[in-house]
Amino acid sequence: MPEKPISIALAGNPNSGKTTIFNNLTGTRQKVGNWPGVTVEKKEGKIRYQGVELLIMDLPGTYSLTPFSIEEIVARNFILDEHPEVVVDIIDSSNLERSLYLATQLRELDCKVLFVLNMTDLARNRGIKIDTEKLSELLDVSVVATVGNKNQGMDLLLETAVRLAESNTDVAQRRRVRYSKDIEAAIVELQRHLEAQYGDTLPYNPRWTAIKLLEDDKVVKERTAAAVGERGADIFEYVVRLRERLMDRYAEDPEIVMTDERYGFIAGIIKEVQVLSTRRRVDVSQNIDLVLTNRFVGFPIFLFFIWAMFQLTFTVGDYPMQWIEAGVGMVSALLDTLLPQGLFKNLLVEGIVAGVGSVIVFLPNIVLLFFFIALFEDTGYMSRCAFLMDKIMHLIGLHGKSFIPMLMGFGCNVPAIMAARTLESEKDRLLTILITPFMSCAARLPVYIVLAGTFFGAKAGTVIFSIYLLGIALSILTGRLFRSTLLRGADAPFVMELPPYRVPMFKSLMIHMWDRSKMFLKKMGGVILIGSVVVWTLSAFPRDIDYSIDYDQKRQQIAADYDRRMAEAQGAELDALKKENASSLGQLEHRRRFERAEKSYMGKIGKAISPIFSPLGIDWRNSVALVTGFFAKEIVVSTLGVLYAVGDENESEALQQALQDSDMTPLSAYAMMAFVLLYVPCIATVTTIRQETGSSGWMLFSVVYSTALAWAVAFAIYQGGRLFGLG
């Protein structure tokens, strides 16, 4: 018995039921992660079948193995580099012809392949009959029939795969695609040349290498060049000559001719194995689409669904959020009473519990959002959303599917950026991730409410709305800018399948939802923990602050003073004195907190950076508030509360009063709101960007770009406004 588990990779077209089969096989024993360096989801599961350990890998769904999209590169590299013992190709039986394209490409690779004809029930309903034995014979490959969503044929699939893995037979190279005479001649010629000159140094099998080189496959070219080293230059000259010869012959690129011929080969197979009965059932899916993508009601229905999803995510999610907040509050209260006074307690309560608590509250939103996204995806409605919205999103240089992440951004950027996973093209995903933070999330609203409420009075609503519009406008501009510079030319073709509607499987929805939520918690936890400790440390140190007055002594003095006066007073006078006493002590405490904030490292940072902010009309207190806002945007308000030294009760009113009395003007308030809208998103969002782009570089880029843009816009607003005599 081998120690190492047998590795089985599942390949197949999108919507072929691959994920359902993967879920059936592995159940809850699956691990979701990312492929190294890219944002493509990687799923694997270890199971035991009849005493044999199996490692099942779910490769990204692709239509071909031509390395255009990142999914195709990932899938192909996995097969080429990791050498799974068996590659299982899941084929949608109701879509045999197109599915066989990927199948023939897999067949050309050096690996043991098993074909799984899935959704055979659907095919039968559509009047399609497939002769599996004939297919197996013609392609010289094992074929198994399954119905994934009814869990039929899974044992047979595993049994056949294990048998195939343990068999010693060499990978048969017989029944492969035969190309037309001239192409076949070129392949053989190049293959012989490669074998004769470079024999063992070639990274892959010679025939396959020859085919890929003739197809001008970038990845294979690079790998071959790396493997054969210096002497390899002549190979590429050879290839160029052969390609030119073929282009003369066909008046067409060889890769186009070869794609055509693969389909020709497939057409031959289809003729022999597939029988279409003339009886055609009604296409239910087509009827659903008569309504859902209807010219008149399609959009209203779409808007309703999106509205419902948004509402449910953020309103239903609000209840568990409150419970979690209450729970976190209880924990911190408990720790507060249990632990002795000291630095450790402060760190635990104000730093760690508060910090981690601020992340866990997002969980209900994330879970719900992922449930709805899974529902949209599994039913097939997601591609209809893209179909409806593509025209509008295309104006920004984006794909129709980018709409959902951007919309979710108005709630919370964290799940929104994670929702960008539904985009297939790497560059579309990156662009969506980069512009989503400009969608003004719910956490920024309290800041606007305080500022606009203070300085714009009755017009506050309009002013806040204009901030939201500013975010949308800048996301459009940013989208167009990046599309024409950084992420150019990657306007992925919108060749998108509209799969038949399906009833989603509950188990699959749950697995989807839980896996993604789990990943959020795990990855966020660590960074947030560190981040909260850092922010806490900056505001709690240095410990021994050189206060301008001795607060303790002053407090005692005031207390003693009132005690004396109260001893003499009576009745109404006594009550008045009590109130006065409390208010004096409160004011003293505020002065102390204010001084402590001013003299902490955080305050020093604020003062140090205030020259950067002063051209925007933002003073050092607001600068500190903006810095703490990196932790979470809501914190801007509470920091302002501390820095303007207002009490806890009626805080917002007192804060508004304090702001009114400060140097701020409506103009500088508006500049600050614009800054809050645009500048570096909160730490949770930044971490999500890091995780979803798989790159610290993009994370830094996003941080720098958004902050620079925020500064520029706030500068333009403040200085521009002053030029026109406003503020």
Add this chain to the structure above:
Amino acid sequence: MNLSQLREGQRATILRVGGNGTIRRRLLEMGLLKGTDLYVEKYAPLKDPMELIVKGYHVSLRVQEASQISVEPIE
């Protein structure tokens, strides 16, 4: 005549798929080959993209991509 000029409910046979390398190859790989029959199921409410039935499945294309496919309508 090109594909984007077809009306809803029309059938046609593909004569030639034009366009640059990537899009063209992608279209071919999805089964939009010379000689393939297609059916224009509908246009999206904003007139772009369009939905086709090819080789028994539904696929959507942007009008701009469809304009690079020349077709012969089937009466």
